[in-house]
Amino acid sequence: MNQHNTWDRLQPTLNRRFSVAPMMDCTMQPYRYFARQLSRRTLLYTEMVTTGALIHGDTPRFLRHSAAEHPLALQLGGSDADELGRCAALAEEYGFDEVNLNVGCPSDRVQNNRIGACLMGEPETVARGVAAMQARTELPVTVKSRIGIDGRESWEDLCHFIETVAAAGCRTFIIHARIAILEGLSPKQNRNVPPLQYGWVHALKERYPELEIILNGGIKTLAECQSHLETLDGVMLGREPYQNPWLLSGVDPVLFGEETPVTSRHEALRRMLPWIESELERGVFLSHITRHLMGLFHGCPGGRRFRRHLTENATRPGADLRVLEDAMAQVPEDHPALLEEPA
Structure with a gap:
């Protein structure tokens, strides 16, 4: 074990039955640490990190994570096979459990750099990237894609993509069940406008x-x-567990037949406090953490007051744990609505 990979693995081994999708500006370390308080079993992903950022930027900052976040996968954005191989080696060096290649992001910015969904039009490029990644790491290498892109949206195109990339050694495909429209729609519209095609x-x-086939897109309940798990190997949810994180507290009992790690939302936040304090001591602003906690009391009595208190106070100079504790006090801990099981 090298100098970076020194964490004691106390979490369950990787299982893709349920995962939270990589989301830019969302699945950052504060959210991942929080999600782990709610579910031991959920596979977590980083937000997408480009190969250029890892190779030429502040590598330790991009790959920083804690032992509590495992099982944890690193998602890469890139198309150059050599760079993808180098970054896959970094994923193993820094102790991740999986390395995933993004072939699903539809934004103009990543298209211009041949990253994301546009690569569905270049299955051979993806296959070369996967092969290079596998040559540099023993970690599982997975691919997250759409079911197609405009101009390449037929069933035959999708099967050709899957077969080409699988021939390079990829055994796990995480598939957002919409095509990506690369011209004329924003990334946000691409999450909603193209119709879902679960049947595909x-x-x-x-x-x-x-092959291991994981479904992503539009799923909101356990x-x-x-x-879907009656047929498929796994499901991946994105916006729903970010906006309503209490959903994750039901994952372990409902989908894995195991006890939930926490019995209340307040307990989950109290478990966060020592880590948050250590982050504040490191110079992290409280608001950079609390913005990922806003949805915890979604739909609960006092939830709006909780969010308002954090919004108004977490950005103030010197904001500390007392701000979060005072926000928690806005929510009646014994209210029956807070004891309901997640759906």
Whole structure:
């Protein structure tokens, strides 16, 4: 074990049955640490990090994480095979559990750098990248894609992409069940406007039973997860567990048959306090942490007061743990609505 990979792995081993999608400006370390208080089993992902940023930027800052976040995957954005291989080696060096290649992001910025969904039009490029990554690491190498892009949106195009990348050694595909429209829609619109095609993802599993097929896109409840898991190997949720993180407290009991790590939202926040204090001592602003906690009391009595208190006070100079504790006090801990099981 090298100098970076010194964390004691106390968390369960990687299992893709349920995961939280990589999301820019969302699945950062504060959210990941918080999510881990709610579920031991959920596989967590970093936000996408480009190969250029890792190779030429502040590598330790981009790859910093704690032992509590495992199982944890690093998502890469890039298309150059050599750079992807180098970054896959860094993922292993820094102790991640998986390295994932983004072939699904539709933003103009990443397209201009041949990153993300535009690579669905270059399956051979993706295959070379996957092969280079696997040559440099023993970590599992996975691919997250769409079901297609404008101009390459047929079932035959999707199967050609899957078969080409699988031939390079990829065994796990995480598929957002929408096409990506690369011209004319914003990334936000691409999450909602193109229609969901769950049937295509289920059909992929039927056609390629030897591959691990994970469904992403539009899923909001654990009941929906259970339904898809009757056929598929895993489900990945994004916006819902970010905006309503208490959903994660039901993952371990509902999807894994294990006890939940916490019994209340307040308990989850109290478990965060020592880590938050250490981050404040490191110079991190409280607001950079609390912005990832805003949805915890979504729909609960006092939830709006909780959010307002943090919004108004966490950005003030010298804001410390008392701000969060006072925000928690805005929510009645014994209210029946706070004891309901996540759906």
